[in-house]
Amino acid sequence: xxxxxxxxxxxxxxxxxxxxxxxxxxxxxxxxxxxxxxxxxxxxxxxxxxxxxxxxxxxxxxxxxxxxxxxxxxxxxxxxxxxxxxxxxxxxxxxxxxxxxxxxxxxxxxxxxxxxxxxxxxxxxxxxxxxxxxxxxxxxxxxxxxxxxxxxxxxxxxxxxxxxxxxxxxxxxxxxxxxxxxxxxxxxxxxxxxxxxxxxxxxxxxxxxxxxxxxxxxxxxxxxxxxxxxxxxxxxxxxxxxxxxxxxxxxxxxxxxxxxxxxxxxxxxxxxxxxxxxxxxxxxxxxxxxxxxxxxxxxxxxxxxxxxxxxxxxxxxxxxxxxxxxxxxxxxxxxxxxxxxxxxxxxxxxxxxxxxxxxxxxxxxxxxxxxxxxxxxxxxx
Ligand code: NZQ
Ligand code: ZN
Numbered sequence: 001x002x003x004x005x006x007x008x009x010x011x012x013x014x015x016x017x018x019x020x021x022x023x024x025x026x027x028x029x030x031x032x033x034x035x036x037x038x039x040x041x042x043x044x045x046x047x048x049x050x051x052x053x054x055x056x057x058x059x060x061x062x063x064x065x066x067x068x069x070x071x072x073x074x075x076x077x078x079x080x081x082x083x084x085x086x087x088x089x090x091x092x093x094x095x096x097x098x099x100x101x102x103x104x105x106x107x108x109x110x111x112x113x114x115x116x117x118x119x120x121x122x123x124x125x126x127x128x129x130x131x132x133x134x135x136x137x138x139x140x141x142x143x144x145x146x147x148x149x150x151x152x153x154x155x156x157x158x159x160x161x162x163x164x165x166x167x168x169x170x171x172x173x174x175x176x177x178x179x180x181x182x183x184x185x186x187x188x189x190x191x192x193x194x195x196x197x198x199x200x201x202x203x204x205x206x207x208x209x210x211x212x213x214x215x216x217x218x219x220x221x222x223x224x225x226x227x228x229x230x231x232x233x234x235x236x237x238x239x240x241x242x243x244x245x246x247x248x249x250x251x252x253x254x255x256x257x258x259x260x261x262x263x264x265x266x267x268x269x270x271x272x273x274x275x276x277x278x279x280x281x282x283x284x285x286x287x288x289x290x291x292x293x294x295x296x297x298x299x300x301x302x303x304x305x306x307x308x309x310x311x312x313x314x315x316x317x318x319x320x321x322x323x324x325x326x327x328x329x330x331x332x333x334x335x336x337x338x339x340x341x342x343x344x345x346x347x348x349x350x351x352x353x354x355x356x357x358x359x360x361x362x363x364x365x366x367x368x369x370x371x372x373x374x375x376x377x378x379x380x381x
Contacts, residue, residue: 001259010148010253011172014246016177018354019138023055023094026136026172031091037066037081037105039097046182048140050254052096068109069097072281073104075119075156078302081108086134092134095170098191099144099281102137103152106167109133117158118165126165137170142245143185143191143282145198145252147173155275162275163359175249177242185235189228189331190282192244196224196370197266197285198251203307204300204332205263205364217256218310220247225311228331261363269373272358276350279340286333287340290325291379295372296320299365337380351377 013022015246027034034056036049043049056063066081085093085108095105110129111118122126137147146152150169155162180188213250224247230240269292270284297304301317308320312327328335337346344350355374360367368376 002207002261004259005258006254006258008253009150009169009171012148012175012249013172013244014175016176016178018174019052019179021054022136022138022172022174023052023370024059027056027059027092027094028062030134032060033062033064033091035064035066035081035085035088035090035093035107035108037069037093037095037097037101038154039067039069039071039101041067042182043096043140046140046179048096048138048179052138053095056094064090069101069104071098071100072153072155072162072278073100073252075154078104078107078111078118078154081105082111085109085112090133090260092136094136094138094234096138096140098139099146102139102144102146102170103154105137106132106150106152106170107154107165109135110167118167119154122165129168132168135168136172136174136175138179139245140177140179141187141191142175142180142241142248143194144193145248145250147175148249148253150261153271153281155278160275160353160357161273162271164271173249175245177238177245180241180245181236181238185231186283186332187280188231188235188241189333190243190280190286191248191330192224192228192231192282193286193328193333194282195244195248196221196228197282197289199256200289201225201264202251202256202260202262202266204296204303206260207300207303207364208260209302211260213256213258213260216250216295218307220251220256220312221307223247224251225327232331253289263361263364265361265368268359268361269377272354273337273340273377275357276354277341277344277346283340286328286331287335287337287380288376290321290328290335291376293321293324295368295376296365296378303365312353343377346381348378351381
């Protein structure tokens with residue numbers, strides 16, 4: 001274990017009726033004006049919008065809508081939200097959606113409090129925001145775990161960069177599995193694959209043996225696979241959705257990362273692929289992981305063997321990787337880059353651009369060269 005300081009900022013309300021409990025407890029003393037942030041409209045179709053608005057109105061709040069937050073939220077959308085929050089003198093932000101809405105709002109909350117440009121502040125001046133409007137997250141699509149951490153993955157379209165920014169974690173999170181029932185099957189599975197990826201990326205990052213974080217990560221992986229299989233049999237299995245919702249939060253709330261190095265190289269490649277193609281995050285990871293892991297299999301043989309045994313019940317490192325690859329196919333997730341987008345043509349030139357601009361992780365199992373990242377991407381075509 002490396003040295004660490006651990007504390008937890010997000011209060012979680014899980015289960016049926018969680019939104020009512022959370023809003024009444026957390027927003028009572030929060031000020032009158034609430035920025036209600038959401039995506040492209042799913043919450044208007046499934047009734048969540050009406051439910052939240054009527055709860056807020058009942059509490060005497062003034063609701064300001066901030067809508068249209070897109071998957072892979074852009075820095076321009078962040079600025080739009082921050083300008084609105086300032087203009088309406090918002091007291092609190094309620095992000096209702098998946099990782100994209102929650103991430104966008106983390107940066108809106110901080111950007112609204114300063115005239116400094118937060119992208120410049122973080123990436124040029126190497127400083128982080130010091131203040132933010134209070135933020136609560138109501139999760140409607142699980143997978144990213146964004147509701148329980150202070151990171152936000154934002155796409156800067158002009159700079160062609162999709163990357164993690166740091167701000168503040170939501171003060172509270174609502175996890176009601178029923179809110180996810182209207183999520184389309186492919187999004188449910190790609191979100192759950194993202195969860196699996198977070199636990200794998202954390203686990204493979206350290207060679208420190210007998211680490212309790214590894215044991216917990218393997219349990220989260222096993223549970224994610226079991227519940228994804230339950231959803232393949234019955235996509236409306238509410239218990240499995242709930243199990244996955246908590247797996248999602250567990251995988252990315254920092255608990256698996258305590259005292260250890262992490263990898264997250266597959267994520268860095270996917271994020272930059274997203275900057276160039278706007279592809280779905282979990283689906284991009286499903287394509288990249290097997291190819292990336294073929295490259296590092298020999299560098300983390302013991303860890304792959306344990307992964308194979310404990311997650312898929314097979315007895316060698318190689319079989320563990322094959323089982324992961326087969327599981328991706330079993331879920332019907334994409335296996336080729338060309339399946340990820342119809343907007344952009346996947347060419348060797350584009351893959352070079354992605355490889356040349358993505359972040360390279362310097363920790364375990366092994367630092368990749370940009371040429372090798374290109375090879376990995378090329379193998380995914
Ligand atoms: O926009 P609406 O209409 O709401 O539709 C969304 C969107 O199209 C839909 N959806 C959400 N809840 C729904 C629903 N459809 C029907 N019923 C519901 N209840 O789902 C679609 C995808 O939503 P999105 O928020 O983009 O998905 P996800 O939760 O997978 O978030 C992906 C974003 O999170 C980032 C990703 O890079 C990507 O930008 N990540 C954030 C992380 C973090 N902050 O910790 C970690 C991850 O590694 C990840 O990078
Ligand atoms: Zn992810």
